[in-house]
Amino acid sequence: MKNILHNLNPEQLSAVTLPVKSALILAGAGSGKTRVLTTRIAWLIQTGQLHSSAILAVTFTNKASKEMITRLEDMLPVNIRSMWIGTFHGLCNRLLRSHHIDAGLAANFQILDSNDQLSAVKRLLKSLNIDDENYSPRDLRSFINSCKEQGLRAADINVNHSYNQKFIELYKLYDQQCKSEGVIDFAELLLRTYEILVHNQSLREYYQSRFQHILVDEFQDTNNLQYKWLKLISSCSGTVFAVGDDDQSIYAFRGANVGNMKTFEREFLVEKVIKLEKNYRSYGHILSSANTLIANNTKRLGKNLHTDAGLGELIKVYESTNDLQEGKWIVEETKSLIRKGINLSEIAILYRSNAQSRVIEHALFSAGIMYHVYGGQRYFERAEIKHAIAYLQLIENPHNNTAFLRVVNFPKRGIGIRALERLQNIAKEHNISLYSAIPKMTGKSLTMLRVFFKLIEEGCSKAKHLPLPEIVMSVLDMSSLIKYYQGEKEGTDRIENLEQLVNAATLFLAEENLEASTPATLIPKYQPKNVISLSNSKASPQIVENDSLPLTEIMSPLSAFLSYASLESGNGQEINGKDALQLMTVHSAKGLEFDTVFITGLEEGLFPHENSKNEDAGMEEERRLMYVAITRAKVRLYMSFSQNRMLHGQVRHNVRSRFFNELPEDSLEWSLPKSQQYTQLSNEFSNNKYVPKNTVHKIGWYIGENVFHLKFGEGVIINIEGTSINARARINFVKYGVKLLDLNVAKLEKVH
DNA sequence: GCCGGGCTAATTTTT
DNA sequence: TTAGCCCGGC
Numbered sequence: 001m002k003n004i005l006h007n008l009n010p011e012q013l014s015a016v017t018l019p020v021k022s023a024l025i026l027a028g029a030g031s032g033k034t035r036v037l038t039t040r041i042a043w044l045i046q047t048g049q050l051h052s053s054a055i056l057a058v059t060f061t062n063k064a065s066k067e068m069i070t071r072l073e074d075m076l077p078v079n080i081r082s083m084w085i086g087t088f089h090g091l092c093n094r095l096l097r098s099h100h101i102d103a104g105l106a107a108n109f110q111i112l113d114s115n116d117q118l119s120a121v122k123r124l125l126k127s128l129n130i131d132d133e134n135y136s137p138r139d140l141r142s143f144i145n146s147c148k149e150q151g152l153r154a155a156d157i158n159v160n161h162s163y164n165q166k167f168i169e170l171y172k173l174y175d176q177q178c179k180s181e182g183v184i185d186f187a188e189l190l191l192r193t194y195e196i197l198v199h200n201q202s203l204r205e206y207y208q209s210r211f212q213h214i215l216v217d218e219f220q221d222t223n224n225l226q227y228k229w230l231k232l233i234s235s236c237s238g239t240v241f242a243v244g245d246d247d248q249s250i251y252a253f254r255g256a257n258v259g260n261m262k263t264f265e266r267e268f269l270v271e272k273v274i275k276l277e278k279n280y281r282s283y284g285h286i287l288s289s290a291n292t293l294i295a296n297n298t299k300r301l302g303k304n305l306h307t308d309a310g311l312g313e314l315i316k317v318y319e320s321t322n323d324l325q326e327g328k329w330i331v332e333e334t335k336s337l338i339r340k341g342i343n344l345s346e347i348a349i350l351y352r353s354n355a356q357s358r359v360i361e362h363a364l365f366s367a368g369i370m371y372h373v374y375g376g377q378r379y380f381e382r383a384e385i386k387h388a389i390a391y392l393q394l395i396e397n398p399h400n401n402t403a404f405l406r407v408v409n410f411p412k413r414g415i416g417i418r419a420l421e422r423l424q425n426i427a428k429e430h431n432i433s434l435y436s437a438i439p440k441m442t443g444k445s446l447t448m449l450r451v452f453f454k455l456i457e458e459g460c461s462k463a464k465h466l467p468l469p470e471i472v473m474s475v476l477d478m479s480s481l482i483k484y485y486q487g488e489k490e491g492t493d494r495i496e497n498l499e500q501l502v503n504a505a506t507l508f509l510a511e512e513n514l515e516a517s518t519p520a521t522l523i524p525k526y527q528p529k530n531v532i533s534l535s536n537s538k539a540s541p542q543i544v545e546n547d548s549l550p551l552t553e554i555m556s557p558l559s560a561f562l563s564y565a566s567l568e569s570g571n572g573q574e575i576n577g578k579d580a581l582q583l584m585t586v587h588s589a590k591g592l593e594f595d596t597v598f599i600t601g602l603e604e605g606l607f608p609h610e611n612s613k614n615e616d617a618g619m620e621e622e623r624r625l626m627y628v629a630i631t632r633a634k635v636r637l638y639m640s641f642s643q644n645r646m647l648h649g650q651v652r653h654n655v656r657s658r659f660f661n662e663l664p665e666d667s668l669e670w671s672l673p674k675s676q677q678y679t680q681l682s683n684e685f686s687n688n689k690y691v692p693k694n695t696v697h698k699i700g701w702y703i704g705e706n707v708f709h710l711k712f713g714e715g716v717i718i719n720i721e722g723t724s725i726n727a728r729a730r731i732n733f734v735k736y737g738v739k740l741l742d743l744n745v746a747k748l749e750k751v752h
Numbered sequence: 753g754c755c756g757g758g759c760t761a762a763t764t765t766t767t
Numbered sequence: 768t769t770a771g772c773c774c775g776g777c
Contacts, residue, residue, distance in 0.1 A: 061766065089767045113767075186767045221766095254765060353763050355768085375765085416753070567767060587764045609763055625764080648762060649768040 004042050004075050008035075015274045016040045018241070020049060020213050022234075022268035024261065025243040028305045029290070029631035030281030030593065037215055037243055038068055041083070042075040044213065052076075054212040056233075057085040060221055062568050064591075065090070068217070081550075084211070088226055089186060089567055092193040095207075096184075097555050097563075102203060103196045105184070108396050108559045111566035112178070112185045115381070116402050117141055120185075123401065124170065124177055127428060135166060143167045144174055148187035149223045149255045151194060181433065182397050187225075194229050208236040219244030219264070223255035231267070240268055246301045247294050250587060250625045252617070261301060279305040279631075281593055283312025285667035286637050290630040292664045297620045305631075314669035315637045319656065322644040323356075323601075327363030330598060333638060334369055334581065337596060344370060346595035348582040350629050352607035356600065357583050359646070364581060374584035379504075379570030384485065384494040388501055389565055391475045395459040396558050399433035408434075408452055411484035415452070419445035455479070468557040469505045476501070504570075508561050512550040586629045597633035599626075602641040603654035604716075626659050643704065652732075653704045653718045701729060701743060706751040712739060714751065 008016060012032055015025045016039045027033035041057060044050045059065040065086050072080055084091060093111070096103050112120060121144070122137045147157065154172035157164065178184055184192065197204045214234050216222070219242040222230070234240050242264055249258040265273060279287055287305050294300070316333075320326040330349060337347060349360055349371075357373055364371045379385060387410060390403035398404070409415040420434075422445070427437040438446075438453045455478055463471045476482050476498055485491030485498070551560040582594065586607075601607055607626070612618030630637065641656045660668075701707075705717045715733035720743075727743040741748070 087767065111767090114765095189767080251765075253763080355762080358768090412753090569767075585764065606763095611763065621764095646768070 002046075002075060004039050004046065008032075008039065009278055011274060011276050011278065012036050012039075015276065016043055018274070020044070020239055022239045022264075022270055023241050024219075024265050024268075024270045024273045025241070025276060026273055026301055026303050027243050027245055027276040028279060028303055029245065029248060029628070030279045031276035031305070032278075032280060033243055033245075033276065034064075034067060034071065034217075036276065037217060037241075038071040038075065040241065041072060041215065045076060050213055051082075052079075053082045054210065055083050055215070056091070056211040056213070057083065057215045057217070058091065058230075059085075059087055059217040062087055062090070064217055087567070088229070089189050092189040093563055093567060094551060095193050096189065096196075097551065099196060099200075099203060102200050103192050104179075105192070106182045106397070107555060108182070110183045110393050110397055110400055110403075110559075111189065111563055112183050112402065113381075113566050113569070114141075114186065115386075116183075117185045119405070120177065120181075120183070120402050121174060123405070124174055127424065128170075128173070130170075135170065140167065140170055140174075144171050145185075145187045146255060147171060148185075148191045149225050151191060151225045151228055153191075180399070180431070181401050182399055183402065190225050190229060194225060194232065197229075197232055204232070205236070207233055208238055211238050213239055213241060215241045215243070217243055220246050220249040220258050220261055221251050221256045222260045224257055224260070227257070227260045227263070234268075240264070242268075245303075247297070247303065247624055248590065248628050250590065250621060250628060252621055258299075273301070275303055277303055277305050279307045281634050282307065282631060283309050283635060285311050285314055286630060286633050289315055289637070289663050289667050290627055293623065293630065293659060293662045294627045296662050297623055298616075299620065313636055315639060315663075315667055316669050316671060317660070318638065318640040318671045320640065320642045322651075323359045323642050323646055324363070326600060326640050326642045327359050329640065330360060330600070331363050331367040331369065333598075334364075335367070337636075342595060344579045344581045347598070348584065348589060348592070348594040348596070348632065349598045349600060350584060350586050350589055350632070351600050352586060352609060352625070354585060355647075356606075360583060360600065370578055370580040371583055372578070372580040374582065374588050379497070379500075380565045381569055382494075382497055384481065384498055385501060387481055388472070388475060388479070388498055389562065391456075391459065391479045391481075392472065392558060393562060394435070394456050395463050395471070395475065396556070396562060398435040398456050398460070401427075401434050404434045407479070408449075411480050413452060414448045415445060419443075419449065423449070463558055468509055468561055469502050471558055472502050472505045504565075505561055508564055509552065509557060512552045512557075512560065586625050589632050590628050593632055593634055595634050596636040596638070597629070598638040598640065599629045600640050601645070602639055602657040602659060603645065604657055605652075605654055606645070606647075607657055608659070623659070623662075653716065655704055655706065655716060701727075701748070707731060708749040708751050709733065709741070710747060715739075 005013060005016065009032075012035070015023070015036050018040075025033075025036065027036065037057070041055055044055065045052050057065070057068060059068065069080055069085055072083075072085075084094075086094070096105060096109070097107070100107050100109065118137055118141055121141050125131075125135065125137060125140070147154070154168050154175065157168050157171075178188070197207065211233060214230060216230065221244070230240055242261070244261060246258050246261050249256060252258070264270065282290075284307060287307050291304050318326070318329050320329060334344075334347065338344070351357060351360070354375060361371065361373065380389070387407055390406040393400050393403040394407070405420070408420065419441075422443075423434055423437050423441060426440050427434050430437065430440070435453070435456065438449045441449055459471075459475060459478060462474055466474065482495055482498060485494045488494070551563070586599070599607075605613075608619060608622035612622045639660075641654070641660075643653060644651050645654055646652075701717055701720065703717050703720060706714065707717060708714055709731070712731075712733040715731040717729050718732045719730040720727060728740055729743050729746075729748075730740050733739060
């Protein structure tokens with residue numbers, strides 16, 4: 001038997017070997033969090049405390065769950081399959097497929113990704129003739145999602161606001177629309193699962209007794225529904241082992257609630273919180289910067305990272321006049337790093353928002369330095385792939401109107417908007433899907449629509465006999481998608497992508513361990529009677545066995561593949577053999593580490609971002625984001641800011657980020673001596689082409705200065721026009737935006 | 753049905 | 768600046 005516990009530090013060891021009770025592990029950046037999580041699972045199984053089927057491990061991303069599976073396979077000789085490891089969404093998908101009848105869903109329900117959801121919402125609004133900017137599709141979508149993430153149905157929401165009233169009504173109609181089309185959105189996967197567990201006692205008790213230990217990764221990212229879900233499924237015999245880092249909570253904007261950690265500690269009666277504070281990633285200066293910075297946050301559970309590695313290099317801070325210069329500086333530093341023998345792929349350039357990559361890319365491109373920008377389009381989100389998937393969805397479920405509208409006239413079949421409007425009216429009138437409405441159409445568009453109808457119909461019958469990869473192949477052919485792109489100027493890449501889809505299907509089947517030739521079969525697996533009888537301890541072998549089947553066994557391979565495609569957007573950029581510089585937002589850097597990290601654009605308004613500066617919570621999240629950025633670096637850390645930056649088509653004057661004041665002086669190495677900073681600053685301003693040279697002294701105000709106005713509050717001078725008596729300042733006020741004020745009239749105060 | 757001009761708004765992102 | 772959206776003209 002492998003000694004899986006060797007080389008664990010005392011804190012890690014105590015976390016790994018905790019008794020099977022609810023526990024909270026505060027795992028700092030680079031403290032071996034994943035290791036603890038996987039080793040604990042292995043330890044529980046190896047010591048015979050739990051059967052592998054009693055374990056549920058939940059992550060947020062597919063990447064994280066894959067990583068966990070890989071590591072476990074390395075540690076354990078047993079079959080990982082019997083364990084439930086996956087993302088919240090993936091696990092809920094599995095549960096809903098197994099219990100689709102209880103959930104009131106068709107066996108082959110399809111999953112809307114957020115774009116699909118948006119078009120579904122748009123279609124709903126259109127069908128109701130709502131063209132009011134107060135009810136924009138995007139707002140409605142986020143309203144619906146945030147309701148679902150709170151566990152609220154339209155009927156549950158208090159009607160006390162006229163604005164709400166309409167949204168609630170629309171939310172209800174949206175759910176009806178989804179139901180009749182046989183589709184569900186991401187949030188619905190979770191909510192629906194939660195609801196069937198609440199409403200179906202035998203089902204609930206079955207899973208409650210089955211999962212005795214539930215391990216949750218990145219607990220700080222859970223939203224309220226996920227928390228409720230965990231609480232429900234773990235009550236009775238279950239316990240939750242939560243691992244997270246409140247200091248790395250950077251997803252509040254999409255519903256994550258850090259407060260869940262404190263609530264968890266209280267409600268799950270956690271006796272002792274274990275902190276993993278030993279960092280195995282970064283050198284001392286980097287770590288103390290992170291510690292000092294994050295100490296400025298008030299709402300923390302408390303944690304301080306330390307390392308055995310020495311202090312290492314100082315953090316290099318660079319101040320530039322403008323963003324172009326910042327780009328050049330990155331190029332120069334990169335070149336010198338290359339000379340030191342550092343691989344480009346070990347260097348990351350981080351920024352707060354995607355728009356900032358442009359200037360940097362330009363500089364790198366001109367210098368001939370290879371780079372790779374993360375966050376591009378993912379494989380399954382590419383237009384051509386979405387088209388192919390839509391055909392596949394229609395074959396599996398022709399009533400999916402979102403898929404229908406996506407491809408009914410793509411490639412062109414001469415089916416225009418007029419025809420579709422009529423079709424939609426017929427469908428609405430008879431309360432049927434667009435597909436079913438086709439035979440009821442009249443006029444010449446009927447002919448065209450019939451062609452499409454036949455196409456789908458033939459696809460359906462073919463799908464019954466062919467193995468998955470061949471279904472995909474035949475769809476590419478019969479849809480004429482390939483033919484269409486052959487006629488396009490830049491279609492080669494798209495054709496390549498489409499052909500990749502066949503490989504993706506083959507690969508998917510292989511991973512699901514299934515013979516490619518198995519025909520689609522659907523066996524009802526869940527027998528409520530059995531479950532009731534086993535509510536005490538051991539689950540019947542039959543049910544355990546069913547629970548561990550690959551998805552392709554409980555639904556058609558095509559259906560399984562489609563859900564995989566929706567839930568796994570596909571690492572758009574994963575295989576990248578080239579040695580290239582890594583460019584990404586700070587958000588997407590979370591969980592990664594690099595030898596060298598550049599944090600760029602450290603300016604007030606950018607990082608921390610303007611929109612977050614007003615409330616405390618927003619500011620603290622920005623600080624955590626900065627903390628995440630810093631802790632990505634192993635050996636070398638660079639930070640830069642620029643006095644001027646092109647933003648929204650305008651040159652903006654920025655002040656360096658407040659975060660610099662929150663870092664330890666001793667760990668920083670300014671590229672200009674600190675004493676010269678402010679002298680330098682005013683020189684730069686007076687040399688600036690936007691300011692007449694001598695205005696600084698004559699007027700007594702300078703660009704970039706923080707000011708306070710009685711009515712408008714705080715702001716920054718972004719430009720000064722005219723001189724002496726005519727002098728006016730363009731001031732960017734935090735709350736009121738840009739105003740032009742006469743400096744001789746306006747009562748401005750300096751803010752220090 | 754398609755193209756182009758004008759307008760507007762402008763973080764962060766996984767499933 | 769630029770991407771996305773809407774509208775009008777062909």
